[in-house]
Each structure stands twice: as C-alpha cells, then as structure tokens.
Amino acid sequence: MKKLVLFDGNSLAYRAFFALPLLNNDKGVYTNAVYGFAMMLTNVMKKEQPTHVMVAFDAGKTTFRHAQYQDYKGGRSKTPSELGEQFPFIKELLEAYQVKHYQLPNYEADDIIGTLAQQAERDGFDEVLIITGDRDLTQLASDKITVNITKKGITEVEANTPASLREKYDLTPQQIIDLKGLMGDSSDNIPGVKGVGEKTALKLLHQYDTVENVLAHIDDVSGKKLKENLTTYREDAIMSKALVTIKVDTPIEITLDEIAYSGYEPNDVIPTLRELGFKALLEKELGDQPEAKKEPLATLVVETVSDIPVEQLTTGMAVYAETKTDNYLASACLGWSFYNGETVYYMSHEAVLASIAVTQFLTDASLSKKSI
Structure with missing residues (x-):
C-alpha cells in the first residue's frame, strides 16, 4: 500500500506557536512552535505509517498571486520574531527524523501540496493525507485525498472528504473555490463580493453552481442590494476565485520517489531533542532503545x-x-x-x-x- 502524507509547514507552525505558551530551552531559544510541530509530526507518523512523506513551506512573502492582486495577504500582521526564529529548528528536526521538506520561490506551500497530491493520485497511490490549518486546501479532497484540518490545540483534527463537504455545505470540493470567490477571505485579504457572507454564497451556489454562472444570472437573483453588489464587484469575485485556486501544476523539482520514507534512526534524533530540551520526546526515544547490557560492578x-x-x-x-x-x-x-x-x-x-x-x-x- 502506498500512502502519502503532506504537511503544510507554515500553517502548522503558526498553529503550534499560538496553541502553546512560549517555551524556551536552556540557551534561551524559543521552542514552543518546534515542540508543537514535533508532537503533530510524530503522532501522525505513528498513526498513519506513510510510505511517502513531505513538509511544504512557503518560500517567501511574495508569490505569483501578488502579481494578480497587490494587496493579497496585505492585512496580515508581521510574523512574531519569537516564531520566525523557530523555523530553522523545525527544519533541523525534520532532517533528524529523515522527513523531506521543500519550498519553491514564487509559490505557496498549498501549491506544492496540491501538485504532489494530484501527482500521487494519478500515479495510483492508495491514499493521500494532507495535514493543515488552512481550509482552502479542502478543494483538493477526492476519493483518494483526505484533508485534515487542525481544530483545537495541536492534536484534534477534522477530516474533510467529498462526502463530508457535501454533508456540511452541500458542495463539491471544487465549489469550495467558488464559495471563497463570492464571500472572500479576510485572513488572506481576498475581497470577494461586498455584503456576501457564507450563507448567501451557499444559497447562490446551490442555485447556480459556480461564480461564473452566478454572474451570468444576476438578473435572476432576488434582492436589489445583492444584485447591485454582484454587478459592482463582479471583477472582484472573478479575481478572488483565481486567488484561492490552488495551482496543481507548479514546476516543482522534487519527485514522489525522493520523498519515500523508510523511518529514522533514533540516534539521529536524540541529540536534536536534547539540544531543544524536549524531555518528553527524548524519554520516548530513549525508551525505544534496546537496554544497554549491564556489566557487573568491580569491587575496589x-x-x-x-x-x-x-x-x-x-x-x-x-x-x-x-x-x-x-x-x-x-x-x-x-x-x-x-x-x-x-x-x-x-x-x-x-x-x-x-x-x-x-x-x-x-x-x-x-x-x-x-x-x-
């Protein structure tokens, strides 16, 4: 059985940072995001036993989406320095666990994940699991791809499949893009259509299926103000849909074969855990080691x-x-x-x-x- 697990690195690091109190090791280095990330990683790996695994990161603040909309993600506050300094340690930890990580200039982690997930599906993988805190990735859900969204803390997740999205929204995964196109997304500063929230967007999509079809039937939409807003902000709706669409054909230079996973050597992980001061994880690794042969004590x-x-x-x-x-x-x-x-x-x-x-x-x- 071939199973691919893809982690959304930036999203999970943020989740861990804000879910846990600020922690630091004996050298004064902040470690709460690293610790939370390590707990998520080890729990998922133990439960899922993947044959392939990778963590995708954003390469920088500017992507091809900024060329489409200069204010994309413009409302976001600056990454706290206490979190920013932890990313190198997260990557060091991944390398100790023999987990590949990857980023691509001008693209987001979502695009890397989308590209690899669909590649795996085409290549006949039995299962693809995405771990993220970003609901935009639910558009990737399929019969073989499940999108797990982190909920509370660092352990509870919500599995999103085509069936669960149908039950929750009465939409297909592809229509999640249209939903965001109409209602926008304040966390990414995506405008959508002014005055249209989730309830109105769902009602429109249940009637007309897509953003384009909604805009083609403005005259049939009930409500004077809604008609005005759809007319005035039609270009924003089209642009917003494009912004939330995950690219699944990014020019990645890493292959599925390169992210095959065969486990890690505890002796490679233990020094890193010691350096970070992660006693619980360290005890777990040391507990997995064969007990050293005890030599009889000499009499002096x-x-x-x-x-x-x-x-x-x-x-x-x-x-x-x-x-x-x-x-x-x-x-x-x-x-x-x-x-x-x-x-x-x-x-x-x-x-x-x-x-x-x-x-x-x-x-x-x-x-x-x-x-x-």
Whole structure:
C-alpha cells in the first residue's frame, strides 16, 4: 500500500506557536512552535505509517498571486520574531527524523501540496493525507485525498472528504473555490463580493453552481442590494476565485520517489531533542532503545594512607580531589583519591601537602593524570 502524507509547514507552525505558551530551552531559544510541530509530526507518523512523506513551506512573502492582486495577504500582521526564529529548528528536526521538506520561490506551500497530491493520485497511490490549518486546501479532497484540518490545540483534527463537504455545505470540493470567490477571505485579504457572507454564497451556489454562472444570472437573483453588489464587484469575485485556486501544476523539482520514507534512526534524533530540551520526546526515544547490557560492578579496595610509594605514582593514574562545595576553584580541599587500576588510595589534604612524592607527582606535567 502506498500512502502519502503532506504537511503544510507554515500553517502548522503558526498553529503550534499560538496553541502553546512560549517555551524556551536552556540557551534561551524559543521552542514552543518546534515542540508543537514535533508532537503533530510524530503522532501522525505513528498513526498513519506513510510510505511517502513531505513538509511544504512557503518560500517567501511574495508569490505569483501578488502579481494578480497587490494587496493579497496585505492585512496580515508581521510574523512574531519569537516564531520566525523557530523555523530553522523545525527544519533541523525534520532532517533528524529523515522527513523531506521543500519550498519553491514564487509559490505557496498549498501549491506544492496540491501538485504532489494530484501527482500521487494519478500515479495510483492508495491514499493521500494532507495535514493543515488552512481550509482552502479542502478543494483538493477526492476519493483518494483526505484533508485534515487542525481544530483545537495541536492534536484534534477534522477530516474533510467529498462526502463530508457535501454533508456540511452541500458542495463539491471544487465549489469550495467558488464559495471563497463570492464571500472572500479576510485572513488572506481576498475581497470577494461586498455584503456576501457564507450563507448567501451557499444559497447562490446551490442555485447556480459556480461564480461564473452566478454572474451570468444576476438578473435572476432576488434582492436589489445583492444584485447591485454582484454587478459592482463582479471583477472582484472573478479575481478572488483565481486567488484561492490552488495551482496543481507548479514546476516543482522534487519527485514522489525522493520523498519515500523508510523511518529514522533514533540516534539521529536524540541529540536534536536534547539540544531543544524536549524531555518528553527524548524519554520516548530513549525508551525505544534496546537496554544497554549491564556489566557487573568491580569491587575496589580503598586504602586510607598517609603516603603513597613513589613506584605506585605512575602516568595515567586517576586523581580525584574532594572539596567542601561544588565550586572546586574556591572551596577548601578535604582530601584526595588516587587510582592505579588496582587500588584506590585515599589521603587527607594535609597528608598530600606533607608528602614530597605525591606533591611532585601532582606537579609533574610530564606525567599524565586522569581527573575524575
């Protein structure tokens, strides 16, 4: 069975960032979006067991849609710096998990996802699953493509299929484009037709199917003000439909074969999780590791002495200084331990200072010591 899972990187990062309180690791790096993203990724991968997987990102703020409408997404506030600095760590985490990520200049993540999803469908994949927080992608739903929209927090999702869209809106997935064309989308600063909300847009589409057919039957539409608005803002409706239409023929340079997934090595992930300070995920990975073979503990003989024979003070000897506090640079020294591979010798600090052989050994730079 061939199953492709496609993640909408930017959308999910935003969702994770605003769903979780600001977190940071011990270096002061913000990590809440990375953590939320990691939880979504690992949960989906474990549940779905895909044969192919990829995360798509937006390449920048300007796309081909800005050439159609300069104010596209113009109302959006600037990405918080606390979120922006987390994207490199999200990508680092993906690489540790052996998950491919991709972006394409002048296009959005939606377009990359749409292109790959339909390619997979044409190539005979059994199932394609899209994970996103953007309802525009529901236009891609088909018998083989399911669009999961994040709802609350970072774990709950709503599965969108042709059947569920028919039940909810009495529309086909293709008509989601017409719905947005008529009612617009304030989050992307897409105007639509002034005065037309979801209820009116649905009523029009149930009668006339498409934006173009609605505009062709303006004279048949009931309501004077609605007729006026459809006439005045007809070009906005056509433009809005074009803006929300996901391109499924983008010139991507990554193939389905390149995003085949065969799992990851926990040893590749563990250092990244440690660096980010993700204890729960780290414990999960460490728990999956085979238990290290435990060697029996050796019995050591400890001798408390006032001096050590010079022939026992050999290069490579292990030396441990016991101090009153952890700050060994400023703390008083209580005693010293010396280990030659067979016996541990313990001397008080006063005894060490009184021993010519031991002080010469400690200060002789030509004799290597192992500090412990």
